Protein backbone atom coordinates (compact mmCIF):
# COMPACT_ATOMS: atom_id res chain seq x y z
CA UNK A 1 0.00 0.00 0.00
CA UNK A 2 1.30 3.41 -0.90
CA UNK A 3 1.02 6.32 1.51
CA UNK A 4 -0.73 9.59 0.75
CA UNK A 5 -1.24 13.15 1.90
CA UNK A 6 -2.83 11.82 5.06
CA UNK A 7 0.50 10.33 6.16
CA UNK A 8 2.28 13.56 5.31
CA UNK A 9 -0.19 15.63 7.35
CA UNK A 10 0.18 13.33 10.34
CA UNK A 11 3.95 13.53 10.00
CA UNK A 12 3.89 17.34 9.88
CA UNK A 13 1.74 17.42 13.00
CA UNK A 14 4.31 15.25 14.80
CA UNK A 15 7.20 17.34 13.44
CA UNK A 16 5.62 20.53 14.76
CA UNK A 17 5.43 18.90 18.14
CA UNK A 18 9.11 17.77 18.04
CA UNK A 19 10.38 21.13 16.66
CA UNK A 20 13.47 19.66 14.99
CA UNK A 21 16.21 21.97 13.70
CA UNK A 22 19.11 21.57 11.29
CA UNK A 23 21.51 22.45 14.15
CA UNK A 24 20.33 19.49 16.23
CA UNK A 25 20.55 17.30 13.11
CA UNK A 26 24.30 17.95 12.99
CA UNK A 27 24.67 16.53 16.48
CA UNK A 28 22.81 13.33 15.64
CA UNK A 29 25.53 11.71 13.56
CA UNK A 30 27.42 8.66 14.80
CA UNK A 31 31.20 8.96 14.89
CA UNK A 32 33.11 6.70 12.50
CA UNK A 33 33.88 4.27 15.33
CA UNK A 34 30.29 4.27 16.65
CA UNK A 35 28.94 3.73 13.16
CA UNK A 36 31.29 0.79 12.53
CA UNK A 37 30.07 -0.88 15.73
CA UNK A 38 26.45 -0.07 14.93
CA UNK A 39 26.62 -1.36 11.36
CA UNK A 40 28.31 -4.61 12.34
CA UNK A 41 25.07 -5.80 13.92
CA UNK A 42 23.21 -5.25 10.64
CA UNK A 43 25.90 -6.79 8.42
CA UNK A 44 24.01 -10.01 7.61
CA UNK A 45 20.90 -8.09 6.55
CA UNK A 46 22.92 -5.65 4.45
CA UNK A 47 24.78 -8.47 2.70
CA UNK A 48 21.48 -10.10 1.87
CA UNK A 49 19.98 -7.05 0.25
CA UNK A 50 23.13 -5.75 -1.41
CA UNK A 51 22.53 -7.23 -4.89
CA UNK A 52 19.07 -5.63 -5.01
CA UNK A 53 20.17 -2.20 -3.90
CA UNK A 54 23.07 -2.23 -6.34
CA UNK A 55 20.65 -3.13 -9.10
CA UNK A 56 18.37 -0.28 -8.00
CA UNK A 57 21.28 2.18 -7.81
CA UNK A 58 22.23 1.20 -11.36
CA UNK A 59 18.66 1.74 -12.59
CA UNK A 60 18.26 5.19 -11.09
CA UNK A 61 21.76 6.40 -11.96
CA UNK A 62 20.60 8.31 -15.09
CA UNK A 63 18.31 10.39 -12.86
CA UNK A 64 21.26 11.39 -10.68
CA UNK A 65 19.63 9.82 -7.62
CA UNK A 66 20.99 7.61 -4.85
CA UNK A 67 19.77 4.61 -2.85
CA UNK A 68 19.70 4.90 0.92
CA UNK A 69 19.07 2.14 3.43
CA UNK A 70 17.99 3.32 6.85
CA UNK A 71 17.14 1.20 9.85
CA UNK A 72 14.16 1.29 12.19
CA UNK A 73 15.84 4.11 14.19
CA UNK A 74 16.26 6.02 10.91
CA UNK A 75 20.06 5.90 10.90
CA UNK A 76 21.55 5.76 7.39
CA UNK A 77 23.31 2.39 6.99
CA UNK A 78 24.16 2.48 3.33
CA UNK A 79 24.21 5.27 0.82
CA UNK A 80 25.10 4.40 -2.77
CA UNK A 81 24.73 5.95 -6.19
CA UNK A 82 25.61 9.07 -8.14
CA UNK A 83 28.87 10.45 -6.60
CA UNK A 84 28.08 14.07 -7.52
CA UNK A 85 24.78 14.00 -5.65
CA UNK A 86 26.46 12.36 -2.65
CA UNK A 87 29.13 15.06 -2.67
CA UNK A 88 26.54 17.88 -2.95
CA UNK A 89 24.41 16.53 -0.13
CA UNK A 90 27.30 16.33 2.31
CA UNK A 91 26.27 19.84 3.39
CA UNK A 92 23.00 18.45 4.76
CA UNK A 93 24.79 15.41 6.19
CA UNK A 94 23.12 12.85 3.96
CA UNK A 95 25.77 10.37 5.07
CA UNK A 96 26.27 7.02 6.76
CA UNK A 97 25.55 7.16 10.49
CA UNK A 98 23.32 10.27 10.25
CA UNK A 99 19.95 10.04 11.99
CA UNK A 100 16.90 11.05 9.93
CA UNK A 101 14.19 10.27 12.46
CA UNK A 102 11.22 12.68 12.55
CA UNK A 103 12.35 13.90 15.96
CA UNK A 104 15.66 15.01 14.47
CA UNK A 105 14.74 15.98 10.88
CA UNK A 106 10.95 16.26 10.81
CA UNK A 107 9.04 14.92 7.80
CA UNK A 108 11.35 12.97 5.44
CA UNK A 109 10.98 9.53 3.86
CA UNK A 110 13.51 7.74 6.10
CA UNK A 111 11.91 8.88 9.34
CA UNK A 112 8.27 9.09 8.29
CA UNK A 113 8.14 5.68 6.59
CA UNK A 114 9.61 4.02 9.69
CA UNK A 115 6.56 5.33 11.59
CA UNK A 116 3.82 5.14 8.95
CA UNK A 117 5.13 1.83 7.53
CA UNK A 118 3.89 2.66 4.05
CA UNK A 119 5.66 3.57 0.82
CA UNK A 120 5.75 7.34 0.66
CA UNK A 121 7.22 10.16 -1.43
CA UNK A 122 8.29 13.42 0.19
CA UNK A 123 9.00 16.05 -2.45
CA UNK A 124 10.53 19.54 -2.04
CA UNK A 125 8.65 21.62 0.50
CA UNK A 126 6.84 18.59 1.88
CA UNK A 127 10.08 18.10 3.86
CA UNK A 128 9.86 19.73 7.25
CA UNK A 129 13.38 21.18 7.31
CA UNK A 130 14.15 23.87 4.77
CA UNK A 131 17.59 22.36 4.18
CA UNK A 132 15.87 19.45 2.39
CA UNK A 133 13.55 21.49 0.18
CA UNK A 134 15.64 21.00 -2.96
CA UNK A 135 15.30 17.24 -2.73
CA UNK A 136 12.80 14.48 -3.19
CA UNK A 137 12.95 11.22 -1.28
CA UNK A 138 10.84 8.08 -1.56
CA UNK A 139 10.88 5.39 1.11
CA UNK A 140 9.40 1.92 1.25
CA UNK A 141 9.32 -0.26 4.36
CA UNK A 142 11.02 -3.68 4.33
CA UNK A 143 9.29 -6.16 6.63
CA UNK A 144 10.45 -9.56 7.75
CA UNK A 145 8.13 -12.55 7.09
CA UNK A 146 6.31 -11.97 10.36
CA UNK A 147 5.53 -8.36 9.53
CA UNK A 148 8.16 -6.69 11.73
CA UNK A 149 9.83 -3.66 10.19
CA UNK A 150 13.48 -4.37 9.33
CA UNK A 151 14.55 -1.25 7.46
CA UNK A 152 13.48 1.42 4.98
CA UNK A 153 14.58 1.38 1.36
CA UNK A 154 14.85 4.94 0.04
CA UNK A 155 15.85 6.75 -3.10
CA UNK A 156 16.67 10.42 -3.11
CA UNK A 157 17.60 13.05 -5.69
CA UNK A 158 16.93 16.64 -6.76
CA UNK A 159 13.22 17.45 -6.60
CA UNK A 160 12.97 18.46 -10.28
CA UNK A 161 13.94 14.92 -11.23
CA UNK A 162 11.14 13.33 -9.23
CA UNK A 163 8.81 11.10 -11.26
CA UNK A 164 5.69 9.60 -9.63
CA UNK A 165 6.33 6.19 -11.24
CA UNK A 166 9.45 5.90 -9.08
CA UNK A 167 7.10 5.27 -6.17
CA UNK A 168 5.92 1.99 -7.71
CA UNK A 169 9.44 0.95 -8.63
CA UNK A 170 10.76 1.31 -5.10
CA UNK A 171 7.66 -0.29 -3.60
CA UNK A 172 8.22 -3.29 -5.90
CA UNK A 173 11.88 -3.52 -4.98
CA UNK A 174 11.12 -3.57 -1.26
CA UNK A 175 8.51 -6.28 -1.84
CA UNK A 176 11.00 -8.33 -3.88
CA UNK A 177 13.44 -8.15 -0.97
CA UNK A 178 10.71 -9.26 1.42
CA UNK A 179 9.72 -12.17 -0.82
CA UNK A 180 13.33 -13.32 -0.94
CA UNK A 181 13.43 -13.31 2.89
CA UNK A 182 10.21 -15.31 2.96
CA UNK A 183 11.45 -18.01 0.64
CA UNK A 184 14.80 -18.31 2.38
CA UNK A 185 13.27 -19.26 5.71
CA UNK A 186 14.59 -22.58 7.01
CA UNK A 187 13.41 -25.69 5.17
CA UNK A 188 11.22 -27.59 4.82
CA UNK A 189 8.53 -25.21 3.76
CA UNK A 190 5.77 -24.63 1.35
CA UNK A 191 4.81 -21.28 -0.10
CA UNK A 192 1.30 -20.65 -1.32
CA UNK A 193 0.40 -17.92 -3.73
CA UNK A 194 -3.01 -16.35 -3.15
CA UNK A 195 -4.84 -13.99 -5.42
CA UNK A 196 -8.19 -12.30 -5.16
CA UNK A 197 -10.21 -10.00 -7.36
CA UNK A 198 -9.78 -7.19 -4.86
CA UNK A 199 -5.99 -7.36 -4.72
CA UNK A 200 -4.82 -7.65 -8.30
CA UNK A 201 -1.53 -5.75 -8.03
CA UNK A 202 0.81 -7.93 -6.05
CA UNK A 203 1.26 -11.59 -5.43
CA UNK A 204 0.32 -12.61 -1.90
CA UNK A 205 2.65 -15.29 -0.52
CA UNK A 206 2.13 -17.39 2.57
CA UNK A 207 4.85 -19.68 3.99
CA UNK A 208 3.95 -22.81 5.93
CA UNK A 209 5.96 -25.38 7.80
CA UNK A 210 5.46 -29.10 7.35
CA UNK A 211 2.66 -29.14 9.93
CA UNK A 212 0.65 -26.51 8.06
CA UNK A 213 1.47 -23.73 10.55
CA UNK A 214 2.07 -20.30 9.06
CA UNK A 215 5.74 -19.32 9.38
CA UNK A 216 5.57 -16.10 7.42
CA UNK A 217 3.60 -14.00 4.97
CA UNK A 218 4.48 -11.17 2.65
CA UNK A 219 2.86 -7.74 2.89
CA UNK A 220 0.08 -8.58 0.46
CA UNK A 221 -0.83 -11.84 2.18
CA UNK A 222 -0.93 -10.14 5.57
CA UNK A 223 -3.31 -7.51 4.16
CA UNK A 224 -5.46 -10.15 2.54
CA UNK A 225 -5.73 -12.25 5.67
CA UNK A 226 -5.91 -9.33 8.12
CA UNK A 227 -2.72 -10.40 9.83
CA UNK A 228 -0.90 -7.18 10.65
CA UNK A 229 1.95 -9.00 12.38
CA UNK A 230 2.09 -12.66 13.04
CA UNK A 231 3.88 -14.88 15.49
CA UNK A 232 5.45 -17.64 13.42
CA UNK A 233 4.01 -21.14 13.86
CA UNK A 234 1.03 -19.99 15.95
CA UNK A 235 -1.68 -19.92 13.27
CA UNK A 236 -2.69 -23.00 11.31
CA UNK A 237 -3.62 -22.65 7.65
CA UNK A 238 -7.06 -24.08 8.46
CA UNK A 239 -7.64 -21.11 10.78
CA UNK A 240 -7.47 -18.63 7.92
CA UNK A 241 -8.41 -20.54 4.79
CA UNK A 242 -11.08 -23.09 4.14
CA UNK A 243 -10.30 -25.92 1.78
CA UNK A 244 -6.55 -25.45 1.48
CA UNK A 245 -5.96 -29.13 2.20
CA UNK A 246 -6.56 -30.39 -1.32
CA UNK A 247 -3.77 -28.16 -2.57
CA UNK A 248 -1.43 -28.91 0.31
CA UNK A 249 -1.81 -32.64 -0.17
CA UNK A 250 -1.01 -32.34 -3.85
CA UNK A 251 -4.46 -33.50 -4.96
CA UNK A 252 -4.86 -30.37 -7.05
CA UNK A 253 -2.15 -27.92 -8.03
CA UNK A 254 -4.33 -24.86 -8.24
CA UNK A 255 -7.75 -24.23 -6.78
CA UNK A 256 -10.35 -21.87 -5.51
CA UNK A 257 -10.50 -21.71 -1.77
CA UNK A 258 -12.42 -19.59 0.70
CA UNK A 259 -11.03 -17.01 2.98
CA UNK A 260 -12.26 -16.65 6.54
CA UNK A 261 -13.20 -13.14 7.45
CA UNK A 262 -13.73 -11.62 10.86
CA UNK A 263 -17.35 -10.70 10.10
CA UNK A 264 -18.01 -14.26 8.96
CA UNK A 265 -18.29 -13.25 5.35
CA UNK A 266 -16.18 -15.40 3.11
CA UNK A 267 -14.51 -14.33 -0.08
CA UNK A 268 -13.05 -16.47 -2.82
CA UNK A 269 -9.33 -16.74 -3.41
CA UNK A 270 -7.32 -18.52 -6.04
CA UNK A 271 -4.59 -20.50 -4.34
CA UNK A 272 -1.63 -22.32 -5.88
CA UNK A 273 1.67 -23.78 -4.75
CA UNK A 274 4.39 -21.27 -5.56
CA UNK A 275 7.35 -23.04 -4.03
CA UNK A 276 7.71 -26.40 -2.35
CA UNK A 277 10.82 -27.62 -0.63
CA UNK A 278 9.11 -30.19 1.59
CA UNK A 279 9.77 -33.81 1.13
CA UNK A 280 6.64 -34.30 -0.93
CA UNK A 281 3.52 -36.19 0.07
CA UNK A 282 2.89 -34.76 3.52
CA UNK A 283 -0.68 -34.40 4.69
CA UNK A 284 -1.59 -31.10 6.22
CA UNK A 285 -4.85 -31.81 7.94
CA UNK A 286 -5.22 -29.83 11.15
CA UNK A 287 -6.39 -32.99 12.88
CA UNK A 288 -2.98 -34.54 12.67
CA UNK A 289 -1.06 -31.30 13.09
CA UNK A 290 -0.13 -32.29 16.61
CA UNK A 291 1.68 -35.32 15.36
CA UNK A 292 4.44 -35.45 12.77
CA UNK A 293 3.34 -35.22 9.17
CA UNK A 294 2.32 -38.53 7.70
CA UNK A 295 2.63 -39.93 4.22
CA UNK A 296 -0.42 -39.25 2.15
CA UNK A 297 -2.49 -42.36 1.58
CA UNK A 298 -3.25 -41.11 -1.92
CA UNK A 299 0.30 -41.76 -3.03
CA UNK A 300 0.64 -41.83 -6.77
CA UNK A 301 1.55 -45.23 -8.22
CA UNK A 302 5.24 -45.65 -8.57
CA UNK A 303 6.90 -47.23 -11.50
CA UNK A 304 7.56 -50.87 -10.69
CA UNK A 305 11.07 -50.82 -12.11
CA UNK A 306 12.38 -48.75 -9.24
CA UNK A 307 15.51 -47.27 -10.77
CA UNK A 308 16.74 -46.35 -7.29
CA UNK A 309 17.36 -50.00 -6.46
CA UNK A 310 20.49 -49.85 -8.59
CA UNK A 311 22.00 -47.09 -6.51
CA UNK A 312 24.04 -48.30 -3.60
CA UNK A 313 24.01 -46.33 -0.36
CA UNK A 314 23.96 -47.38 3.29
CA UNK A 315 25.15 -44.05 4.59
CA UNK A 316 22.38 -42.37 6.59
CA UNK A 317 22.63 -38.98 4.86
CA UNK A 318 22.75 -40.62 1.45
CA UNK A 319 19.73 -42.79 2.27
CA UNK A 320 17.72 -39.70 3.21
CA UNK A 321 18.73 -38.17 -0.11
CA UNK A 322 17.49 -41.26 -1.94
CA UNK A 323 14.19 -41.16 -0.01
CA UNK A 324 13.66 -37.52 -0.98
CA UNK A 325 14.54 -38.24 -4.60
CA UNK A 326 12.24 -41.27 -4.68
CA UNK A 327 9.35 -39.23 -3.25
CA UNK A 328 10.07 -36.39 -5.66
CA UNK A 329 10.02 -38.78 -8.62
CA UNK A 330 6.30 -39.37 -8.16
CA UNK A 331 5.54 -35.64 -8.44
CA UNK A 332 6.01 -33.07 -11.15
CA UNK A 333 7.96 -30.68 -8.92
CA UNK A 334 11.07 -29.05 -10.19
CA UNK A 335 14.18 -30.57 -8.67
CA UNK A 336 17.59 -29.10 -8.01
CA UNK A 337 20.39 -31.58 -7.36
CA UNK A 338 23.52 -30.21 -5.72
CA UNK A 339 26.77 -31.90 -4.80
CA UNK A 340 30.46 -31.88 -5.63
CA UNK A 341 31.58 -33.18 -8.98
CA UNK A 342 31.27 -36.97 -9.29
CA UNK A 343 28.87 -37.47 -6.37
CA UNK A 344 26.13 -38.92 -8.58
CA UNK A 345 23.98 -35.93 -9.63
CA UNK A 346 23.46 -37.26 -13.14
CA UNK A 347 22.85 -40.80 -11.86
CA UNK A 348 20.21 -39.67 -9.36
CA UNK A 349 18.46 -37.43 -11.91
CA UNK A 350 18.16 -40.38 -14.28
CA UNK A 351 16.81 -42.55 -11.47
CA UNK A 352 14.16 -39.89 -10.73
CA UNK A 353 13.11 -39.89 -14.38
CA UNK A 354 13.12 -43.65 -14.85
CA UNK A 355 11.09 -44.32 -11.73
CA UNK A 356 8.55 -41.61 -12.58
CA UNK A 357 5.44 -41.87 -14.72
CA UNK A 358 7.49 -40.20 -17.47
CA UNK A 359 9.87 -43.16 -17.72
CA UNK A 360 8.69 -44.20 -21.18
CA UNK A 361 9.36 -40.69 -22.51
CA UNK A 362 12.82 -39.22 -23.15
CA UNK A 363 15.38 -38.13 -20.55
CA UNK A 364 17.27 -35.35 -22.32
CA UNK A 365 20.39 -33.76 -20.84
CA UNK A 366 22.10 -30.49 -21.61
CA UNK A 367 25.29 -29.31 -19.98
CA UNK A 368 25.01 -25.54 -19.60
CA UNK A 369 28.75 -25.10 -19.03
CA UNK A 370 31.03 -23.81 -21.75
CA UNK A 371 28.40 -23.22 -24.46
CA UNK A 372 27.96 -19.83 -26.05
CA UNK A 373 24.71 -17.99 -25.71
CA UNK A 374 23.59 -18.45 -29.31
CA UNK A 375 24.48 -22.13 -29.39
CA UNK A 376 22.56 -22.74 -26.19
CA UNK A 377 19.57 -20.89 -27.58
CA UNK A 378 19.37 -23.16 -30.63
CA UNK A 379 20.15 -26.22 -28.47
CA UNK A 380 17.28 -25.44 -26.11
CA UNK A 381 14.67 -23.98 -28.43
CA UNK A 382 15.57 -25.52 -31.77
CA UNK A 383 15.13 -23.66 -35.04
CA UNK A 384 12.99 -23.57 -38.17
CA UNK A 385 14.42 -24.27 -41.62
CA UNK A 386 16.62 -21.40 -42.81
CA UNK A 387 16.49 -19.62 -39.44
CA UNK A 388 20.18 -18.72 -39.74
CA UNK A 389 23.19 -19.44 -41.92
CA UNK A 390 24.16 -23.07 -41.46
CA UNK A 391 20.74 -24.09 -40.15
CA UNK A 392 19.51 -27.51 -41.34
CA UNK A 393 17.05 -27.42 -44.23
CA UNK A 394 14.50 -29.38 -42.24
CA UNK A 395 14.81 -27.28 -39.08
CA UNK A 396 15.69 -28.88 -35.79
CA UNK A 397 13.82 -29.52 -32.54
CA UNK A 398 15.55 -28.17 -29.42
CA UNK A 399 16.09 -30.03 -26.15
CA UNK A 400 12.78 -28.77 -24.76
CA UNK A 401 10.88 -30.32 -27.64
CA UNK A 402 12.96 -33.49 -27.55
CA UNK A 403 12.16 -33.86 -23.86
CA UNK A 404 8.44 -33.17 -24.28
CA UNK A 405 6.47 -35.56 -22.09
CA UNK A 406 9.68 -36.53 -20.30
CA UNK A 407 12.47 -34.88 -18.34
CA UNK A 408 14.97 -32.17 -19.25
CA UNK A 409 18.16 -32.37 -17.18
CA UNK A 410 20.04 -29.07 -17.12
CA UNK A 411 23.48 -29.88 -15.76
CA UNK A 412 25.82 -27.13 -14.48
CA UNK A 413 22.91 -24.69 -14.40
CA UNK A 414 25.11 -22.15 -12.59
CA UNK A 415 27.09 -21.73 -15.82
CA UNK A 416 24.05 -20.73 -17.88
CA UNK A 417 24.66 -17.35 -19.60
CA UNK A 418 22.55 -14.51 -18.22
CA UNK A 419 20.57 -13.95 -21.44
CA UNK A 420 19.58 -17.62 -21.43
CA UNK A 421 18.52 -17.34 -17.81
CA UNK A 422 15.93 -14.77 -18.88
CA UNK A 423 14.78 -17.03 -21.71
CA UNK A 424 14.48 -20.01 -19.35
CA UNK A 425 12.52 -17.95 -16.86
CA UNK A 426 10.08 -17.04 -19.61
CA UNK A 427 9.58 -20.71 -20.49
CA UNK A 428 8.92 -21.52 -16.85
CA UNK A 429 6.21 -18.90 -16.73
CA UNK A 430 3.95 -20.38 -19.40
CA UNK A 431 5.64 -23.63 -20.46
CA UNK A 432 5.65 -22.81 -24.15
CA UNK A 433 8.57 -22.29 -26.51
CA UNK A 434 8.93 -20.90 -30.00
CA UNK A 435 11.68 -22.23 -32.26
CA UNK A 436 14.24 -19.69 -33.52
CA UNK A 437 12.82 -18.27 -36.73
CA UNK A 438 9.42 -19.73 -35.91
CA UNK A 439 6.16 -18.06 -34.95
CA UNK A 440 4.07 -20.91 -33.59
CA UNK A 441 4.34 -21.41 -29.81
CA UNK A 442 4.74 -25.07 -28.82
CA UNK A 443 3.15 -26.27 -25.59
CA UNK A 444 5.46 -28.17 -23.27
CA UNK A 445 4.96 -30.84 -20.68
CA UNK A 446 8.48 -31.21 -19.34
CA UNK A 447 9.77 -31.94 -15.84
CA UNK A 448 12.94 -29.95 -15.26
CA UNK A 449 15.78 -31.21 -13.12
CA UNK A 450 18.77 -28.95 -12.63
CA UNK A 451 22.15 -29.79 -11.17
CA UNK A 452 25.06 -27.75 -9.94
CA UNK A 453 28.32 -28.34 -8.12
CA UNK A 454 28.68 -24.66 -7.25
CA UNK A 455 27.09 -22.58 -4.53
CA UNK A 456 24.30 -21.14 -6.67
CA UNK A 457 23.15 -18.77 -3.96
CA UNK A 458 26.62 -17.23 -3.93
CA UNK A 459 26.28 -16.69 -7.66
CA UNK A 460 22.94 -14.97 -7.00
CA UNK A 461 24.63 -12.71 -4.47
CA UNK A 462 27.48 -11.97 -6.87
CA UNK A 463 24.89 -11.08 -9.51
CA UNK A 464 25.84 -13.74 -12.07
CA UNK A 465 22.67 -15.80 -11.52
CA UNK A 466 19.16 -14.33 -11.47
CA UNK A 467 17.47 -14.60 -8.09
CA UNK A 468 13.97 -15.01 -9.60
CA UNK A 469 15.20 -17.98 -11.65
CA UNK A 470 16.98 -19.39 -8.60
CA UNK A 471 13.73 -19.40 -6.62
CA UNK A 472 11.76 -20.94 -9.49
CA UNK A 473 14.24 -23.74 -10.05
CA UNK A 474 14.73 -24.73 -6.44
CA UNK A 475 11.63 -26.91 -6.00
CA UNK A 476 12.76 -30.04 -4.19
CA UNK A 477 16.42 -29.73 -3.13
CA UNK A 478 18.57 -32.85 -3.24
CA UNK A 479 22.00 -32.44 -1.71
CA UNK A 480 24.43 -35.29 -2.34
CA UNK A 481 27.15 -35.84 0.27
CA UNK A 482 30.79 -36.03 -0.86
CA UNK A 483 32.36 -39.51 -0.94
CA UNK A 484 34.79 -38.71 1.91
CA UNK A 485 31.85 -37.99 4.24
CA UNK A 486 29.97 -41.19 3.48
CA UNK A 487 30.16 -43.78 6.24
CA UNK A 488 29.63 -46.56 3.67
CA UNK A 489 32.60 -45.56 1.50
CA UNK A 490 34.48 -48.84 1.97
CA UNK A 491 31.48 -50.92 0.96
CA UNK A 492 30.83 -48.66 -2.01
CA UNK A 493 34.48 -49.02 -3.04
CA UNK A 494 34.14 -52.83 -2.75
CA UNK A 495 31.11 -52.66 -5.05
CA UNK A 496 32.95 -50.48 -7.54
CA UNK A 497 35.81 -53.00 -7.42
CA UNK A 498 33.35 -55.74 -8.35
CA UNK A 499 32.29 -53.58 -11.30
CA UNK A 500 35.95 -53.29 -12.36
CA UNK A 501 36.33 -57.04 -11.91
CA UNK A 502 33.60 -57.58 -14.51
CA UNK A 503 35.23 -55.09 -16.87
CA UNK A 504 38.49 -57.07 -16.56
CA UNK A 505 36.65 -60.27 -17.37
CA UNK A 506 36.34 -61.75 -13.95
CA UNK A 507 39.84 -61.28 -12.64
CA UNK A 508 39.19 -61.71 -8.89
CA UNK A 509 40.22 -58.59 -7.02
CA UNK A 510 40.66 -57.86 -3.31
CA UNK A 511 41.85 -54.83 -1.39
CA UNK A 512 44.89 -54.96 0.87
CA UNK A 513 44.46 -53.57 4.38
CA UNK A 514 46.49 -50.49 3.49
CA UNK A 515 44.45 -49.90 0.32
CA UNK A 516 41.34 -49.94 2.47
CA UNK A 517 42.96 -47.39 4.75
CA UNK A 518 43.70 -45.18 1.76
CA UNK A 519 40.11 -45.41 0.53
CA UNK A 520 38.82 -44.49 3.96
CA UNK A 521 41.15 -41.57 4.60
CA UNK A 522 42.02 -39.93 1.27
CA UNK A 523 39.94 -36.82 0.48
CA UNK A 524 38.74 -37.93 -2.99
CA UNK A 525 37.97 -34.48 -4.42
CA UNK A 526 36.55 -36.15 -7.55
CA UNK A 527 34.27 -38.35 -5.43
CA UNK A 528 32.79 -41.64 -6.71
CA UNK A 529 33.95 -41.01 -10.27
CA UNK A 530 37.53 -40.52 -9.06
CA UNK A 531 37.36 -43.65 -6.90
CA UNK A 532 36.17 -45.65 -9.90
CA UNK A 533 38.96 -44.27 -12.09
CA UNK A 534 41.61 -44.95 -9.44
CA UNK A 535 40.32 -48.50 -8.97
CA UNK A 536 40.50 -49.18 -12.70
CA UNK A 537 44.14 -48.10 -12.69
CA UNK A 538 44.96 -49.95 -9.46
CA UNK A 539 43.25 -53.16 -10.69
CA UNK A 540 45.29 -53.03 -13.86
CA UNK A 541 48.54 -52.80 -11.88
CA UNK A 542 47.54 -55.33 -9.25
CA UNK A 543 49.52 -58.56 -8.86
CA UNK A 544 47.66 -61.79 -8.22
CA UNK A 545 44.42 -59.86 -7.84
CA UNK A 546 45.60 -57.97 -4.77
CA UNK A 547 44.85 -54.25 -5.04
CA UNK A 548 47.50 -52.79 -2.80
CA UNK A 549 48.44 -49.25 -2.03
CA UNK A 550 51.30 -49.02 -4.50
CA UNK A 551 48.92 -49.82 -7.37
CA UNK A 552 47.15 -46.48 -6.89
CA UNK A 553 48.05 -43.41 -8.99
CA UNK A 554 51.00 -41.46 -7.62
CA UNK A 555 49.06 -38.18 -7.44
CA UNK A 556 46.84 -39.86 -4.84
CA UNK A 557 49.69 -41.47 -2.93
CA UNK A 558 51.62 -38.21 -2.73
CA UNK A 559 48.92 -36.66 -0.56
CA UNK A 560 48.00 -39.81 1.34
CA UNK A 561 49.09 -40.15 4.97
CA UNK A 562 50.17 -43.68 5.71
CA UNK A 563 48.84 -45.06 9.00
CA UNK A 564 51.28 -44.65 11.86
CA UNK A 565 51.92 -47.59 14.12
CA UNK A 566 51.07 -46.09 17.45
CA UNK A 567 53.15 -48.15 19.84
CA UNK A 568 55.79 -50.81 19.89
CA UNK A 569 53.37 -53.53 21.03
CA UNK A 570 51.39 -53.02 17.80
CA UNK A 571 54.64 -53.14 15.83
CA UNK A 572 55.58 -56.24 17.73
CA UNK A 573 52.23 -57.91 17.00
CA UNK A 574 52.57 -57.18 13.27
CA UNK A 575 56.18 -58.44 13.24
CA UNK A 576 55.10 -61.65 14.93
CA UNK A 577 52.37 -62.13 12.35
CA UNK A 578 54.79 -61.59 9.44
CA UNK A 579 57.35 -64.00 10.92
CA UNK A 580 54.64 -66.64 11.45
CA UNK A 581 53.38 -66.36 7.87
CA UNK A 582 56.90 -66.40 6.42
CA UNK A 583 57.63 -69.55 8.39
CA UNK A 584 54.41 -71.14 7.18
CA UNK A 585 55.17 -70.42 3.51
CA UNK A 586 58.86 -71.27 3.70
CA UNK A 587 59.68 -67.67 2.91
CA UNK A 588 57.52 -67.47 -0.24
CA UNK A 589 57.01 -63.71 -0.59
CA UNK A 590 54.05 -63.80 -3.01
CA UNK A 591 52.16 -66.36 -0.96
CA UNK A 592 52.92 -64.55 2.34
CA UNK A 593 51.83 -61.21 0.89
CA UNK A 594 48.54 -62.76 -0.26
CA UNK A 595 47.87 -64.29 3.19
CA UNK A 596 48.74 -61.03 4.95
CA UNK A 597 46.56 -59.03 2.56
CA UNK A 598 49.41 -56.74 1.47
CA UNK A 599 51.42 -56.28 -1.72
CA UNK A 600 54.82 -57.85 -2.26
CA UNK A 601 56.62 -54.50 -2.27
CA UNK A 602 54.97 -53.62 1.02
CA UNK A 603 56.00 -56.96 2.45
CA UNK A 604 59.62 -56.43 1.38
CA UNK A 605 59.52 -53.00 3.03
CA UNK A 606 58.12 -54.48 6.21
CA UNK A 607 60.69 -57.30 6.28
CA UNK A 608 63.42 -54.69 5.93
CA UNK A 609 61.98 -52.73 8.86
CA UNK A 610 61.59 -55.99 10.75
CA UNK A 611 65.30 -56.74 10.50
CA UNK A 612 66.04 -53.21 11.82
CA UNK A 613 63.59 -53.86 14.62
CA UNK A 614 65.24 -57.20 15.45
CA UNK A 615 68.73 -55.59 15.20
CA UNK A 616 67.63 -52.99 17.74
Ligand SMILES: Nc1ncnc2c1ncn2[C@@H]1O[C@H](COP(=O)(O)OP(=O)(O)OP(=O)(O)O)[C@@H](O)[C@H]1O
Nearest residue numbers: 311312313340341342343344345346347453528529
Ligand atom coordinates in the same frame (compact mmCIF):
# COMPACT_ATOMS: atom_id res chain seq x y z
N1 LIG B 1 26.00 -44.44 -4.95
C1 LIG B 1 26.55 -44.81 -6.08
N2 LIG B 1 26.52 -46.10 -6.42
C2 LIG B 1 27.10 -46.51 -7.57
N3 LIG B 1 27.74 -45.69 -8.45
C3 LIG B 1 27.78 -44.40 -8.15
C4 LIG B 1 27.18 -43.88 -6.96
N4 LIG B 1 27.36 -42.56 -6.95
C5 LIG B 1 28.01 -42.26 -8.08
N5 LIG B 1 28.28 -43.34 -8.81
C6 LIG B 1 29.01 -43.40 -10.08
O1 LIG B 1 29.93 -42.31 -10.07
C7 LIG B 1 30.08 -41.77 -11.37
C8 LIG B 1 29.82 -40.29 -11.35
O2 LIG B 1 28.42 -40.05 -11.17
P1 LIG B 1 27.67 -38.85 -11.90
O3 LIG B 1 28.18 -38.64 -13.30
O4 LIG B 1 26.22 -39.06 -11.71
O5 LIG B 1 28.20 -37.65 -10.99
P2 LIG B 1 27.90 -36.10 -11.14
O6 LIG B 1 27.74 -35.58 -9.76
O7 LIG B 1 26.81 -35.87 -12.11
O8 LIG B 1 29.26 -35.57 -11.73
P3 LIG B 1 29.56 -34.15 -12.47
O9 LIG B 1 29.21 -33.06 -11.51
O10 LIG B 1 31.03 -34.19 -12.70
O11 LIG B 1 28.74 -34.16 -13.71
C9 LIG B 1 29.13 -42.56 -12.27
O12 LIG B 1 29.89 -43.58 -12.91
C10 LIG B 1 28.14 -43.15 -11.30
O13 LIG B 1 27.58 -44.34 -11.80
